[in-house]
Amino acid sequence: MENLKSSGTEALSPTVALVQFAPLLGNIESNINSLCHLLKAVKADVIVLPELASTGYAFSNRSDAFQCAESVDNSSYIRFLTSQAASLNCFIVSGFNERDENNLYNSAILVGPSGFIGKYRKIHLFWNESDIFEPGDLGLPVFEVAGLKLGLLVCFDWMFPEVWRILALKDVDLVAHPSNLVLPFCQQAVAVHALCNRFYIATANRIGSEGSLHFTGGSVLVSPLGETIIRGSVEEPFVGSHTIDLSLSRNKNITPRNTLKESRRPECYTFLTTVEKK
């Protein structure tokens, strides 16, 4: 499997938690304090936090975003997540304002008890994000932690069925989906992406407002059968967890004679990668 990275111990029925809160713009220390408080209550193997949970979202310009961005090898936020992962004995996925030399990325990072494991950089940038961040350049990595295969997407990626499908073809059990959603559609839509692709999706959304943006909360965990297992408040901080059944995400049989992969007709899909953008 391309990009497969293995880490940690096996859990046949891992517990997945969503944490929803309102990061404070540009203030990593305050966001660490908020998370420190919220994470006390969590018992889970994999915890998913919102997009850009380290720094907040609505920077007025690139310079402001740059000032509080961190590189993965020298990050107070990752040191904090590592300490939490160690004390809770879990893995944490979080949105992360990532600096790599002079570039910024809207990333999702995976951290375990021993520290940083890997990252995904948001492929589809929303609205004015391209004034600040570079488009993701790391493809769609898959990680093996807590006995499951984990894929990462960030927020607006949800509107692109292509990336969900690719993660399914890479045998992902769970897509961790840190988000800062300003519209309410995604929370319904992920149930259909989960059903068509037969995996779990954990969409951890934020709450609160920044400037004219109001975030819609309502974080969800959905099952490979398209059921919504957890749904968070739309306004309040929220922590929810659920033990997931990996036999569901590993059963790709749609009928006794159709499996998700074998029933595909890739020879019919070439238009998806050959079409010009305009």
Added chain:
Amino acid sequence: MENLKSSGTEALSPTVALVQFAPLLGNIESNINSLCHLLKAVKADVIVLPELASTGYAFSNRSDAFQCAESVDNSSYIRFLTSQAASLNCFIVSGFNERDENNLYNSAILVGPSGFIGKYRKIHLFWNESDIFEPGDLGLPVFEVAGLKLGLLVCFDWMFPEVWRILALKDVDLVAHPSNLVLPFCQQAVAVHALCNRFYIATANRIGSEGSLHFTGGSVLVSPLGETIIRGSVEEPFVGSHTIDLSLSRNKNITPRNTLKESRRPECYTFLTTVEKK
């Protein structure tokens, strides 16, 4: 545009109708009579009928299916649809048990006032259908009728986000989706496919039972905003119509700086067509 075929006059706000009924297995004449009765009440520019509306679905073997299959150039069913399209001044999409020399296809045909216009052959065959039908070999054609760009899919194709996306990339306004659904998931899922792809979807499902199969009715018309505009009964014959707004299906702006096509990253999607099936 690949496969674009033009026919008929323009209508800025075409009306789309769904017709739901219970075809009788192997009996084209009876099904023509049922439709003759139902179509009397319809005023629409495009009418969508269920999958295999000419002959029913659950053939016990290929020979039974073959006996009532028709070729498009000598079909009592297409002659009937043509007469209806002429008298109603409309276009009709219907599921069709198609014979082409010794092959059978689970097809969707498009018929207008002047006769047969074109066809799609179901790409993703469900369960035991592959004992009877050949997999579709005509790609995903697009037709221009009644002032709109029309794509065709059949039933189980709904679980494959790839084909919806390709039709969006071909600028389709409406996907006509003749179906014989035995599960209730699709009727919810098409709203998300419509939203992610910004087109209308008309899923015309059948009702009734054949052998151990019970069909779930509930035909739906959904909008490019993911709204369900029409929802049919789950048990009864149903005719519903709605005038659609093509400005919605032609507006592919997701934000002022994101369009459906330009925000895609096809260079990141090559796994969709290069991955091996097993």
